[in-house]
Amino acid sequence: MKINLKDIFLILVGSLFVAFGTYFFLAPNHIAAGGTSxxxxxxxxxxPNIPIGLLMMGMEVILFTIGIIVIGPVFGGKTIFCSFSISALVLLMGKIYPNIKPFSNDTLIQLILGILICGLGMGIVFNLNASTGGTDIIAKIINKYTQISIGKSVLMADIAITIAATLILGVSKGMYAILGVILNSTIIDKVILSLNSYKQVAIISNNGENIKKYIVNELSRSATIYYAKGAYKNSNKEVITTILDRKQFLKLKNYIKVLDDKAFITVNDVNEVLGEGFTRII
Structure with a gap:
């Protein structure tokens, strides 16, 4: 199983967001917004004498096994690493800041902040073909076999927990939990969408050869060439099309600005790119 250092770092970043949002915002207000948390x-x-982090660790084992069997060992390995990182971080935060209390009497704003932070972390983790463990493993399985988005799959998996929260913690807390689950599913989808957005760029320029070389040699991307006829001058034009991430697009735009400030460029947002050099088709 191969996991590069960038994946490990990003999983730790995602885990930190989830642990922070859970411990400082959701847990003090008893908002059970889905998941093992x-x-x-x-x-x-x-x-109350049983630590939240310890409870989270104890509930993961069966779901880990299911995830490894159904989705695969790479997913399982990343998920185990992420889940225990979150649990360990929550335990650590409990040691450093024990008996944490709500920051204010405004439960709603703390719910929104907690879900925003957790949703950001979960989106980062899901984008790396991992999960934070627990019911998120069920969500990943739903996503794999139904192609329902990860966010909606998380919502489906967490509904039962919000019902339990309503019964045990009261209607008020239960309603907050339901709102939290809905917000969480939306944020996860938005984060994954933003992390996988690209720019489809079409360029017409008198310096096409230099632009093609820059795309291939400097940006390590390929390009497709079309030939079109301009309606105004009835002349043949070479159209260079390529797909870049946002950082690469800014580099290309700045390069063309210096090379040919009269170049004609059109840009479209692309939400998903599959195939060689991008996301593997699964």
Whole structure:
């Protein structure tokens, strides 16, 4: 199983966001917004002497096994690493800042902040073909076999927890949990969409050869060449098309600005690119 250092770093960043949002915003307000963290918050509200981080660790084993069998060992390995990182970070935060209390009496704003932070972290993790563990493994399985988006799959997997939160923590907390799950699913989809957005660029320039060389040699991307006839001068034109991430597009735009400030460029946003050099088709 091969996991590069960039993946490990990003998984740790995602784990830190999830742990921070859970411990400082959701847990103090007893908002069980899905996942094993939600189940842990429910149990902790009944048995406050059992640490939330320890509860989260204890609930992962069966779901890990299911994830490894159904989705594969790479997903399973990343998920185990992520899940135990979150649990360990929550335990560490509990040691450094024990008995954390709500920051204010405004539960709604703390719910929104907590979900924003957790959703950002979960989006980063899901984008790396991993999950934060727990019910997110179920969401990943739903996504694999139905092509329902990850965010909506998380929503489906967490509904039962929000119902339990309503029964155990009260209607008010339960409604907050339901709102949290809905917000969380939306944020996850938005984060994944933004991390996988590209620019489809079409260029007409009198310096096409230099632009093609720059795309291939400097940006390490390929390009497709079309030939078109201009309606105004009835002349043949070479159209260079390529797909770049946002950083690469800015480099190309700045290069063309210096090389040919009269070049004609059209840009379209692309939400997903599959195939060689991009996301593997699965």
């Amino acid at each position: 939600g189940i842990a918050i429910i149990i902790n509200s009944i048995f």
